[in-house]
Amino acid sequence: MSTIQILIVSIGAVCLLAAFAAFAIAYRRGGEKTTDWRAALSKETLAADVSETTAPLLAPPTQPESEPIEEQAEPLEEAPPEAEHPAAVSVAEVQRVVEVSPEEAGVTRRQFFNRALLSTWGGYLGLMGLSMLAFAWPKISGGFGSKVDAGAVEDIRAQVFLPDGSVQPLFIPDARAYIMPFDEAAGPQFEGKGVVAGGLTALWQKCVHLGCRVPWCSSSQGFECPCHGSKYNAVGEYQAGPAPRNLDRFVVEVTEDGRFIIDTGSVIQTARATVKTVPYPQGPNCVAIGG
Ligand code: FES
Known part of the structure; x- marks a missing residue:
């Protein structure tokens, strides 16, 4: 404590x-x-x-x-x-x-x-x-606001990487976060912030515009806010809409026994990404462009 x-x-x-x-x-x-x-x-x-x-x-x-x-x-x-x-x-x-x-x-x-x-x-x-x-x-x-044990890293990776090569988020209700794969080497803007561990990152579900819950859009492979149309790619980097920055993310760690821990008491904010880590959109949008 x-x-x-x-x-x-x-x-x-x-x-x-x-x-x-x-x-x-x-x-x-x-x-x-x-x-x-x-x-x-x-x-x-x-x-x-x-x-x-x-x-x-x-x-x-x-x-x-x-x-x-x-x-x-x-x-x-x-x-x-x-x-x-x-x-x-x-x-x-x-x-x-x-x-x-x-x-x-x-x-x-x-x-x-x-x-x-x-x-x-x-x-x-x-x-x-x-x-x-x-x-x-x-x-x-031990609820939201503290460290949340999301499970074994290997189990999480098996759920976020699909056999066809695409990815999908794993939602952790206690942490109010989406776990997504992330290659830290490809996204230097997050280096040294402690938001990547075991090749995974944890994105807060809350839209950084006015706080709506942002759902995943599997066709476009990104997060699209239904409230005012803000859009983020698969690793939460800002793409379009009124959102002022990337999706917020939490500090994460992998314990010695392979557990993926999300520290929901440590929120990391980052400015709109100028260089994108992953392409977006990769298909039709779920929310119309412009909201
Ligand atoms: S709350 Fe998400 S775009 Fe406004």
Whole structure:
């Protein structure tokens, strides 16, 4: 695994850990129980809480110890009607509101916004981490973007060289590439770029104009783009159309045990070939000249 891949995976892992931490904090805050029941009350409720200042009004009247019992035998004055003491009525009402347990009070507005903020951050960081892992995943798992084993060189050569002397590409889906025979000595423009191994080269299927997939045309022995008519010969050299350069190709190698490896993470671009390696067309075109 390259340094960049390790870096991307590390950043992704850190983001996931941060998301996990944010969720854990939100969960803990949500689960905290406070012994101060006032903390669970809103500001409006606390402002209306007059229980402490008015508590004496609710306390039962105390009798002075020094008064003789006989004096208490006198008939008490009749208590005034409630309407004459509105303060006592309001205290009773307020007490019914204030005496609520934290469980009954539920989630306060501040707790709700704290949890929402942490959850949003956690979700954002989690998605970022997953995106980075998804971006790096093909390179980790060996798909397009990494080195692809196309098979044994001898088997590939048997498929691209036909008995009648013509050639045909072998398409490798995992590499999104056509393998074609190539004589490096005949195409000096590719010398030293690492795009030929075992007499074979690997062409990216993507048209260098606007990215359409370029199919093989067996009658003309070349690649002809159906989108805007760009044409390339059998080794991907530019022939006609709006394409700005030759077909792109990948760095390739043959291992000691004879496997043909396409490095789809290393794309080589080359300018339009002025000297052609193979003739084109060798028969009728599949796409009309000019698109
Ligand atoms: S995409 Fe191939 S010619 Fe435009």
